[in-house]
Amino acid sequence: MSRRADLLEFAVLGLLHESPMHGYELRKRLNAALGAFRALSYGTLYPCLKSLSGRGLISAAQDGAETGPSARARIVYELTATGKEHFGDLVSRADATAYDDEGFGVRMAFFARTESEVRMRILEGRRSRLQDRLDLIHAASLAHRERMDSWTAALERHGEESTRREVRWLTELIDAERHTPRGSRPGPLTDPHHPAYTPPPNPTKE
């Protein structure tokens, strides 16, 4: 039932699949890379990590003194075998949550680990969802066309135009995917054998 929570768990598992990380870093990545979690708070993330840890999907390990002279109380989270399996299950699913505004971005962010067939279903599902929205916009604008000031009209036109652009973009992606039907990974994917946790020598700010 819980959609947003599942989404966060999915994203966390996906990011930890690339490399182990501690909570703070995880939050930064979540906020930056995925547009969905623009202002994810610790009050959401840490309980989520605790839950995942409790279910054995990730392991929590104190960061030892390898980094420097003094050991900070960092907790580095790592995907367990069970966690990898679970993420594999999730990533092969293409349910309705993969099509909506929040879900789609997150799913696409992990397309490199998604099978081509599933990718196609998600891309097409998203496109059809947007086309439904265009129909709604069109119907609505017909309904109250006369009593509409220019501001509302401009707002509606911009919304329609944006949606139309996303549909075109999706169509391009779908066509490209269709011409390379094998489960090819078009970009440099991070190494599946994640090279342990690399402590940042000069930490990236914000």
Next chain:
Amino acid sequence: MSRRADLLEFAVLGLLHESPMHGYELRKRLNAALGAFRALSYGTLYPCLKSLSGRGLISAAQDGAETGPSARARIVYELTATGKEHFGDLVSRADATAYDDEGFGVRMAFFARTESEVRMRILEGRRSRLQDRLDLIHAASLAHRERMDSWTAALERHGEESTRREVRWLTELIDAERHTPRGSRPGPLTDPHHPAYTPPPNPTKE
């Protein structure tokens, strides 16, 4: 503190400013016109109406038998004098909630009732917010450029392009507003003396 709830109240007052309505109709308008409340449920709307009614901002009146032979249990809500005043206060404010993704659309939907000066501040605030976001996107893409697959890259480019387009759109609106500096209402605004409640002879479907 409560942002989303204030937003809903604002939208309800704004819509009732145009003409009295009952809850069901209100929800349809909220879902259609304003993009923000895509799936507003009755569980949110009715308590909100009750609260507004309790505070004397709107009045709730049973819809009499004028409509047809049998009286349905419709409750028509109408803006009170206090409610109009309150909406006037809200619409003249340009706080941070007017700039974010959910807030901006709702605020702009009632620009026809907003003073030119406030409109400008909101448009410029929104644009500056989006420019901040562009900076963030740019910084993030620089940070993890090498370890990025083509899907993530495509997603990021699309997000950037969309944001850039919205900035351009806002700039056009701002320029247009600047060239007509008086508090002009560019479009046909609905009559301030709302012509009572017109029961739909042929009800619009969904």
Next chain:
DNA sequence: GTTAGCATGTAAGGAGTTACATGATTTT
């Protein structure tokens, strides 16, 4: 006559932000 839409609500529960609480480390 039965489905679909109109119309109004309540109860429960989950999700996630805000605010609080704390302390180490790095930069200025």
Next chain:
DNA sequence: AAAATCATGTAACTCCTTACATGCTAAC
């Protein structure tokens, strides 16, 4: 030395969806 950032959490609270409960009206 002070300020900013890194880092981890908890508690309370708000918002909002889901599911439930009910009944009327129009269309097929």
